[in-house]
Amino acid sequence: MKLAITKEWFERRVKLEGDHEIAAGALARDPAPEAEASVASESIDAVRLAFGSLIESLRRRKGLTIEKLAERSEIDVADIVRIERDAHFRPEPRAVYRLAQAFDLPNKALQQLSGNTSAQPEMQEHALRFAARSGESPQKLSRDEKKALEEFVAYLARQ
Amino acid sequence: MKKTMTLNLTDAEMQVLQDLCDKKDLSKTAVLRQALRLYQLVDVRLQQGGKLFFEDETKKEKAELMVL
C-alpha cells in the first residue's frame, strides 16, 4: 500500500486532531467508573485492605511485575491491579487459590482475607495489625514494614 | 507487489461478475479479491469447527450452508 502523506497535508490536517483522544473500537477501551452510585454506602473492609497490601508486598518482595505475576498465576492483569489497590473488588475464589499457590500460602487463610469466606476473629486481628503497620508504598518497605510482613506471613503459614 | 493473471469465465459467470460490480460499486478485480477474502475467512472458521447458517427470521428457518 502506498501512503504518500506530505508534510504540508499533515500539518494542515493535524489541527483536526487537536487535543482530542482518537481511540476507536471496544478493544481500545480503558477502565471506566461504574455507573451505579452505591459506593458511598459501602465501607471499606480492613481485612480486604490487608489482603491487597499483602499481595502487593509479596509480589514486590519476589521482584515480580504485575504482568509477571499475572502470567505465572494465570490471572488477568486488570484483576491483579484491582486485588492490590481496589478494596471494593472481590476476586474470584479461583484467583485467590492461584495466588495462594504462587506465594505458597494456605488457600483457606487467603480466602478469608479476600472476603470470599468470613474471617475468624484472630485472623481479623492479625490482618488489622498488618494493615496498620504497612505503609503507603510497598515498593520500599521500611524495616518495621518488613517485620510486619514477615510476621503476618508466618501467621498465615500456620493456618 | 501485485501479480497479474488471466481468468477464463463463461458468459454466465462474466454476467454475474458484471452484475455484482454494478450492484456493489466495485471493479471486477475488487469483487474477486473480496470473494477470496470471504472464502478464506469462512473456510478457516469451518476448519476450526464453526458452522455457517442462513437464518430467515420471518419464517424461523435456519439452513446450514455446507457447500464451501
Place this chain on the structure above:
Amino acid sequence: MAAELLDRIDELHLRAVETDWIPQIINHIRQLIDQGQPRQTWPQSWHWNWRDKVDRINGLLAFQTFAIMCEGQLQGLMQMNSARSLCRLPEQAGKHLAYVDYVETAPWNRPNIASKPRYRGVGITMIRAAIEHSRDLGFHGRIGLHSLPQSETFYANCGMTDLGIDGTYENLRYFEMTSSQADALSG
C-alpha cells in the same frame, strides 16, 4: 519528527505494548484508585489479551494491521477488517467499506493520561491510512468505525457522518465516511 507507518503489527510492536504501554496504563489506573475514585470496572474487552487477538487474525486476508513508530517507540496501532459490515448511510447503504476494528495511540500521547501529550497526529495519520487501505481494496475510501466516547469530536472533525449510538456494539457511537468525505479529508 519523521514517523514511520508500517502495514503490519509484528512481534516487536506486541512486545512494545506489553513493556511500554501497559505499565503506563496500569500506573494511571492505580493513580485513579489511589485518588479515591469510585469503584472501577474493567470491561471484559480490556486489551490485555492483545497478542491472542493478533494471533487469531494472522494470515487472514480480511484483516490488515498498521503500526506507527517514531524515535524507536511504538506510537499507535490500528486493525482493519474488510469483511465485517457494509455501509449503513442511506446514500451508500449496502456498499463495501473498510471497517476500523481498533485504533489507539500510545498512553504518553493521550491527553487523558499524559498531562503533556508527546506526539500529535497518530489519529489523523491512521485515518488517512484507513482511507488509503479502503481505496486499495476498491472501496473508494469508504470507512466505518465505532468511536470511544472521548474521541467522538475527532471523528466528527474528520468529516465522518455520525449515525448515533449503536446498541448492538457496546453502545458506542458509529461513524461512517463516504468516498467524497474521504476525498475531502485526503485533499
